Amino acid sequence: MMEQAIIAIHGLSKTYGSLKAVDNLNLTIRQGEIFGLLGPNGAGKSTTILMLLGLTEPTAGTAHICGLDASRNPIPVKRKVGYMPDNVGFYNELSALENLKYIGRLNGIPENEVENTAREMLISVGLESAIHKKAGTFSRGMKQRLGLADVLIKRPEVIILDEPTLGIDPAGVRDFLELIRQLNQEQGITILLSSHHLHQVQQVCSRVGIFVGGRLLAEGSVETLAANLFQADPHVVQVTLRNAFKASSEELLQLPGVTKVSIADASVEISGQQDITPEIVRYFVHKGCDVTGVQKRTYGLDEIYQRYFENNLKDKEVHNEQSTGLFQRSFLSRFKKR
Ligand code: ADP
Ligand code: MG
Numbered sequence: 001m002m003e004q005a006i007i008a009i010h011g012l013s014k015t016y017g018s019l020k021a022v023d024n025l026n027l028t029i030r031q032g033e034i035f036g037l038l039g040p041n042g043a044g045k046s047t048t049i050l051m052l053l054g055l056t057e058p059t060a061g062t063a064h065i066c067g068l069d070a071s072r073n074p075i076p077v078k079r080k081v082g083y084m085p086d087n088v089g090f091y092n093e094l095s096a097l098e099n100l101k102y103i104g105r106l107n108g109i110p111e112n113e114v115e116n117t118a119r120e121m122l123i124s125v126g127l128e129s130a131i132h133k134k135a136g137t138f139s140r141g142m143k144q145r146l147g148l149a150d151v152l153i154k155r156p157e158v159i160i161l162d163e164p165t166l167g168i169d170p171a172g173v174r175d176f177l178e179l180i181r182q183l184n185q186e187q188g189i190t191i192l193l194s195s196h197h198l199h200q201v202q203q204v205c206s207r208v209g210i211f212v213g214g215r216l217l218a219e220g221s222v223e224t225l226a227a228n229l230f231q232a233d234p235h236v237v238q239v240t241l242r243n244a245f246k247a248s249s250e251e252l253l254q255l256p257g258v259t260k261v262s263i264a265d266a267s268v269e270i271s272g273q274q275d276i277t278p279e280i281v282r283y284f285v286h287k288g289c290d291v292t293g294v295q296k297r298t299y300g301l302d303e304i305y306q307r308y309f310e311n312n313l314k315d316k317e318v319h320n321e322q323s324t325g326l327f328q329r330s331f332l333s334r335f336k337k338r
Contacts, residue, residue: 006031006158006190007052011061014047014214021047023214024061029192029207034184036201037194039211045194046086048211049162052192053083066157082151082159086166088143092136096127096146099135100153107154121149125179141172148179159183161193165200177204235275239284240293241266247287255279 007029014022022044029035037045050056052063054074063070066080090099100118109117122131125145130138135146144164151159164180165173181204183189195201202208202222209219218225245268249261252270256279260271270280277296284291 004031005029005064006033006066007035007192008064009048009052009061010063012048012051012058012063013060014044014051014056015059020214022051022058025214025216027209027216027219029190031190032184032188033206034180034191034193034204036198036205036208037192037211038196038198038201038208039194040196043196043211044214045196045211046162047214049083049160049192049194052160053077053081079154080157082154082156084144084147084151084159084161084164086163088147088150090135090138090143090146090150093134095132095134096122096138096149097131099146100149103150104153109153117153118149121153122146124152124183125149126175139172141168141176144168144172144176145179148176148183152183156189158190158192161191163195164193165195165197173200177201180204235273236269236271236297237275237277237280238293238295238297239268239270239280239291240295241268241284242290242292245289252280252283255283 005028007027009025009027012022012025013020025044025048037048039045047056051058052065052070054070054072054077057071065077068077068080070077091102094102097115097118100121101114104114104118105111119131122128125148127142127145127149130142135143138146147164148159148161151161161180165176168176177200180191180193184191193201193205198208205222207219207221208225210217210225244265245263249263252258252261252268255270255272255276257272257274257276258270259273260269262269268284275296277294281291281294
């Protein structure tokens, strides 16, 4: 795959009054990537997307997409870039096919081709059995598929999906992401998607950017980010014993890759660079200790994300600055920790 920059964002900012919705964003997305723009509600994801499409004017900076300056060439951008907003709307009384033919005509597809093209798109997104069903009867997952067909009909080079997995059940999310992956692999379409659910989209993204309070905190493959975050000892095993552990930590520290051992009565926590859970268990058994529990804690971005966004901030319309500050502090403290 070509490594050419298809989206190039330089110093992009957008302020609404005193609020910096997007704050000096720099980001490059290469052709053929699936990039995940991840962050909690209010992070500035949609604002960034709107600027990329030339639908809202940046306060500062530039956004180029397919070689075009988005704010100067919104119409050519619209031709090359498929955009699925977070609330896709259809004519509920019309069938999937009729809706899509309508979109096809709007996109200048000739009348004698529009039906075939529309059918082809519906099949490619897995809606063949629902072609004649009214869009109004569609589930959220089906609507997202129809939205995708709607975006694909103009055969775009890039597709931008704003929160495409919102409101779909877990199985639907998996299927939808699999579809995205297929489109990317079979047709080489570059995909930018936004989400506030890292755990949903991380498998499908070749790279992610963590976006909070208008700023990009980190960017890279999920593996790279996780490795950066927990560089020294990514694997932690907590062993619970029946009785207090009396020996010193010396021997445990001799095990391969072990960097840290902390003992608190009958609970021993072993941190290391590799997952050596079997060796650890064997050690305790050889020592004659009764092991009552073994818990592995692997830290990933997913875990952090879930912890800070989905538990602490769940459905709270927390003041933006507050939630951002909280996340930024914990996130950065993890970077600095070791
Ligand atoms: P996200 O898509 O990540 O949830 P948005 O880009 O929608 O975030 O919003 C970022 C911030 O900008 C939020 O605080 C939001 O309230 C604010 N914002 C977005 N659009 C407007 C607007 N048109 N006018 C004023 N504030 C806005
Ligand atoms: Mg949004």
